[in-house]
Amino acid sequence: MSKINSILIVDDEESVRDSLFNWFMEDGYYVECAEDASIALSRLESEHFDIILADIKMPGMDGLEMLRRIKSLKSDAVVIIMTAFATVDTAVQALKDGAYDYVTKPFDPDDLSHMIRNASRQIALAKENEVLKERVVTLENVEDIIGSSEAIKKVLKEVESVAQSNSSVIITGESGTGKELIAKAIHANSSRKYFPMVSVHCGALTESLLESELFGHEKGAFTGAMYNRKGRFEMADNGTIFLDEIASISTKMQVELLRVLETKSFIRVGGNKEIKSDFRIICASNHNLKQMVEQGAFREDLFYRLNVVNIYIPPLRERKEDIPLLTTYFMKKYCTSMNKPVATIDAGALHYLENLDFPGNIRELENMIERAIVIGNGKKITVKDFPTEKNIVAPSMESLGEQEKNHISFILDKYGWNISRSAKALQVDRVTLYNKIKKFNLRSRNK
Amino acid sequence: MNLQNITLISFGYFDSEFLRKIADEVQGEFFIDVQVREGFIDISEFYDPARSQYNANQLLQYVERQYSSGSSKTIGLFQVDFFIPIFTYIFGQAFLGGRSGIASLFRLSNERYGIEPDDNLLLERFSKEIIHELGHTFGLIHCIHPDCVMRSSTYAEDIDQKSSGLCPACKSVTEL
Numbered sequence: 002m003s004k005i006n007s008i009l010i011v012d013d014e015e016s017v018r019d020s021l022f023n024w025f026m027e028d029g030y031y032v033e034c035a036e037d038a039s040i041a042l043s044r045l046e047s048e049h050f051d052i053i054l055a056d057i058k059m060p061g062m063d064g065l066e067m068l069r070r071i072k073s074l075k076s077d078a079v080v081i082i083m084t085a086f087a088t089v090d091t092a093v094q095a096l097k098d099g100a101y102d103y104v105t106k107p108f109d110p111d112d113l114s115h116m117i118r119n120a121s122r123q124i125a126l127a128k129e130n131e132v133l134k135e136r137v138v139t140l141e142n143v144e145d146i147i148g149s150s151e152a153i154k155k156v157l158k159e160v161e162s163v164a165q166s167n168s169s170v171i172i173t174g175e176s177g178t179g180k181e182l183i184a185k186a187i188h189a190n191s192s193r194k195y196f197p198m199v200s201v202h203c204g205a206l207t208e209s210l211l212e213s214e215l216f217g218h219e220k221g222a223f224t225g226a227m228y229n230r231k232g233r234f235e236m237a238d239n240g241t242i243f244l245d246e247i248a249s250i251s252t253k254m255q256v257e258l259l260r261v262l263e264t265k266s267f268i269r270v271g272g273n274k275e276i277k278s279d280f281r282i283i284c285a286s287n288h289n290l291k292q293m294v295e296q297g298a299f300r301e302d303l304f305y306r307l308n309v310v311n312i313y314i315p316p317l318r319e320r321k322e323d324i325p326l327l328t329t330y331f332m333k334k335y336c337t338s339m340n341k342p343v344a345t346i347d348a349g350a351l352h353y354l355e356n357l358d359f360p361g362n363i364r365e366l367e368n369m370i371e372r373a374i375v376i377g378n379g380k381k382i383t384v385k386d387f388p389t390e391k392n393i394v395a396p397s398m399e400s401l402g403e404q405e406k407n408h409i410s411f412i413l414d415k416y417g418w419n420i421s422r423s424a425k426a427l428q429v430d431r432v433t434l435y436n437k438i439k440k441f442n443l444r445s446r447n448k
Numbered sequence: 449m450n451l452q453n454i455t456l457i458s459f460g461y462f463d464s465e466f467l468r469k470i471a472d473e474v475q476g477e478f479f480i481d482v483q484v485r486e487g488f489i490d491i492s493e494f495y496d497p498a499r500s501q502y503n504a505n506q507l508l509q510y511v512e513r514q515y516s517s518g519s520s521k522t523i524g525l526f527q528v529d530f531f532i533p534i535f536t537y538i539f540g541q542a543f544l545g546g547r548s549g550i551a552s553l554f555r556l557s558n559e560r561y562g563i564e565p566d567d568n569l570l571l572e573r574f575s576k577e578i579i580h581e582l583g584h585t586f587g588l589i590h591c592i593h594p595d596c597v598m599r600s601s602t603y604a605e606d607i608d609q610k611s612s613g614l615c616p617a618c619k620s621v622t623e624l
Binding site for chain 1: 499505531532533534535536537538541544584589590600602603
């Protein structure tokens with residue numbers, strides 16, 4: 002913990018100034034003296050002192066007035082008021098005006114040492130807090146949003162505009178485009194950055210589990226609820242809640258969510274006490290929510306409540322100029338994590354990547370780079386290090402929808418139309434799989 | 449400074465054997481010839497009736513003015529209760545990097561605290577206090593080393609916790 006270094010003594014009595022000066026010099030501090038408040042204030046304009054030790058009774062401006070002026074210029078200044086004429090009123094006033102402490106002369110030498118030590122600790126903690134805050138800002142400050150394309154620059158500009166407000170945001174874009182990263186960037190640049198950002202993957206949970214996850218539950222609310230549990234809305238108090246795959250929530254959950262957004266309050270599952278929470282909501286979806294509203298699959302009032310600002314993240318194929326930067330980033334990331342020297346990529350491999358369609362977007366690119374580093378020789382990535390079944394989409398090939406339909410059908414057949422196992426293999430939730438079956442009108446051959 | 453000796457000036461009655469032992473302790477620490485002399489002072493001039501104590505700042509100035517010389521470190525020894533305006537009491541003080549200091553045994557005796565007298569302990573405490581003030585005249589500030597004689601002591605029992613010697617860091621500063 003860093004020690005304080007400088008002390009300014011403000012007292013009209015020379016003997017007091019000299020005594021304190023000698024005492025603090027013997028303790029190794031840098032000490033200056035001022036014989037009245039005006040001289041002290043003019044010193045403070047040009048010089049910083051860790052602690053100001055000031056008498057109350059001085060000719061001209063008194064110590065309390067000086068304290069108020071110091072605090073108005075520098076709210077975190079540590080000012081200790083000393084006086085030979087202590088009264089409860091002046092003590093209370095001094096502390097109300099922001100004095101760190103109030104001592105009566107003469108004081109016990111140990112009292113002075115304790116006071117300076119405690120002040121030193123407070124100053125060190127305040128400095129440490131500032132350093133840590135800066136570190137938090139640096140760490141969360143869009144370090145993973147890589148790109149120099151106009152498309153991504155537009156997204157970042159939108160992030161910057163929306164971050165400072167409390168407006169609800171819907172982030173849309175294909176799977177793997179980095180919607181959660183954008184949500185984190187919004188949070189990290191907002192006034193809520195020192196409070197939690199809580200994420201919920203709505204698509205991965207059943208309705209009842211999602212309800213419990215969002216609102217929390219009381220002990221005994223359902224089988225297995227052995228303890229009270231805070232919900233995500235409660236955890237996001239003063240912070241941000243991020244609801245991913247918002248399109249997958251049921252109609253019932255949509256109603257409940259709308260009520261929470263309007264009242265900023267809710268009741269835990271199995272509870273009866275209203276809980277308030279001040280949160281900012283960011284949602285994400287890879288579906289067209291407006292279309293879902295038109296089809297009656299998503300509530301219009303909820304949509305407009307959430308969609309105050311919409312940020313669309315373009316797919317990777319619409320920002321191919323970012324592929325080299327992203328490739329370099331992922332190569333460095335995985336080589337570092339695997340303790341390998343940072344690999345390079347040959348021009349042919351880079352050209353190959355730039356011609357891919359990346360239906361899985363950045364997540365897919367990242368996966369390919371990681372795989373290439375694992376199985377390659379580590380020094381230079383070539384085309385041979387990429388999966389051979391990767392084909393460049395040509396107009397004569399199947400559309401994305403056809404590919405998706407065929408793949409889902411293949412998996413369902415493989416697992417005998419066991420929905421749970423098929424959903425797990427496809428890495429989606431059961432609700433999503435049922436929706437896909439309905440969408441593509443798939444039928445079991447056994448039916 | 450070509451330091452020739454350390455002079456201890458006693459003000460008021462001190463047992464000669466007591467003073468000799470003090471001088472030996474100080475010499476043992478600084479390896480410089482230590483002389484003991486008797487000083488004269490009208491101590492009443494330095495008494496503050498409002499505090500019922502003696503003004504240590506003025507006493508230090510007096511010792512500096514009357515007894516210090518260029519080639520010597522001088523410590524005035526007293527038996528009265530010292531004060532400085534800001535503190536309830538002090539054991540002693542000195543000019544940092546200067547020539548003089550003062551020390552009092554008034555608050556070092558066990559009797560002051562209602563405990564059975566202990567002359568050896570009094571000798572030990574007073575020696576440490578004198579060495580501490582001498583350390584300041586050699587330019588030493590308070591030390592955080594728990595054993596070092598330059599560690600700051602607020603209460604008499606604090607003095608008992610430290611040794612009478614300088615830690616290696618302080619010793620290197622004094623080049624003794």
